[in-house]
Amino acid sequence: MDGALIRSLTPGVLTVLVRRGADFAAAEDAVQDALVEAVRGWPADPPRDPKGWLVTVAWRRFLDAARADTARRRREDRVEEEPAPGPAPDADDTLQLYFLCAHPSLTPSSAVALTLRAVGGLTTRQIARAYLVPEATMAQRISRAKRTVAGVRFDRPGDVATVLRVLYLVFNEGYSGDVDLAAEAIRLTRQLAASVDHPEVAGLLALMLLHHARRAARTAPDGSLVPLAEQDRGRWDTASIAEGVEILQAALARDRLGEFQAQAAIAALHADAPTAGETDWVQIVEWYDELARLTGNPVVRLNRAVAVGEADGPRAGLAALAGLDGALPRYAAVAAYLHERDGDVDTAARLYAEAAHKAPDLAERDHLTRQAARLNSRRREDR
Incomplete structure (x- = not known):
């Protein structure tokens, strides 16, 4: 079977x-x-x-x-009478199913669950395990989503942007339980790319491939996070990188820039650098400028501050950070990194500890806690 x-x-x-x-x-x-x-x-x-x-x-x-x-x-x-058995139509209407599962009346979590169930073909148990929730909870979520879209007909054009955001949410869940959601998101996005000719669909597929290519190098044998600059680039998947870059170049050539293409361009510049020290940070800053113009997203500006710090020095990075809201996710971690590079170990240690307290998951919390401990140890040695 x-x-x-x-x-x-x-x-x-x-x-x-x-x-x-x-x-x-x-x-x-x-x-x-x-x-x-x-x-x-x-x-x-x-x-x-x-x-x-x-x-x-x-x-x-x-x-x-x-x-x-x-x-x-x-x-x-x-309903029409039962059709006679015979070959199924060759036309692939799966695209309409994507649009239905990403219906604007659904919450993001419900849209993701329904997409995995209806388009991905996963069982309710698999989806529940992937999201670390009881199967009964996930069953209720999916049932509510199905009721919400029960009366929706396939007679209106769907919103590709909404579908892409749902797939991006799936990809960012990564891996947990017995379902590899990152790989599943890539599979579904490939399927979508085969159904619709849209540069942002290609941009999202390229972005997924480029990020997924670094997966094996992101964690140490003990499960701890390995920052990008410290990753063993020999463990990166060069075939996925080459495919992602090729898809991205074809999308960019159409001159209809969107946010996923811009994000993929940043990922491609990281992937293209033989070493962390050879990263073209100036170009990355330029792409973050484009991304900020496209989205107006403050998290983009937060990431841009890191790139500015690498391109023009930590003081410039801190200046770029100054106008942002300190409540932004990972703001404290970015500020800690820039202060450490600027030589302010005391402030950096305090901010790493603050960032660890706010970390969204255990692996990131452990990483930030280690950074704070490392700097506190250095402070004691310097006394």
Whole structure:
């Protein structure tokens, strides 16, 4: 039984049922029933047309459920008669499913969960483990999301920007439990890129590939974080870097710059440097200027301050930091780094400790705590 094949076919099958008149929740239930039958029967008798088989069985399950539910008889009268079994349409309507799962009425967390369930083909248990929440909690979240989009029809153009933000949220969850969400996000973004010709889709795919290429070098054997400047670049995935750069260059050539392309350009400059000392920080600052112009995001300006500090010295970096809100995420960590580079060890140690207290996860908290301890040890030695 080819699990990868099943996952790749599921979104298209679900979309066919919704186009035929099934509401999202009922269609998803019918597709799951068909998948159960596939698991039972395919190993002994695999179909010639897997997608057509799934569409036929799922549609029958939907009609059976509709007929059994007297409260839905009016809707049953509106659905078309069961099509004769045969090859499924070659058209890939998965893009519409992306738009449905990223519907603006959904919260970001619900949109992510529904995307992983409907487009990614993950089970509720897998999604719950990935997000470290009880399965019942995730089931409720997905059920609420399905109810929210139940009446949405595939008759309006979707918002690509919303879909991209959902996929970016999935990617940033990284890896936990038994599902590699970063790899899953790349797979889904590749699928989206094959369905829609949009430079920002390409930009997001390039960004994911370039960041993912550094994954093996980001942590030490003991699980502690390894900062970018200290990573073993020999462990970076050069094939993913080359692919990401190629995709990015093609997107930039279309002269329709967006935020994901700008972020990917910054990542490409880091990936292109043979050593940390050879990083082209001047160009990185220029790309952060573009990104700040595109987004107006204060976190972008925070990251820009680090780049300015590398390009023009820590005093310049601190000056760039001065106009920002100290409550920004990781503000204290950036300020600590720049103060340390400027030679103010006392202030840096205090800020590292403050940043550790505010860290969003254990690995980052441990890293920042170690930085504070390192500087406090140096202070004691200097006395």
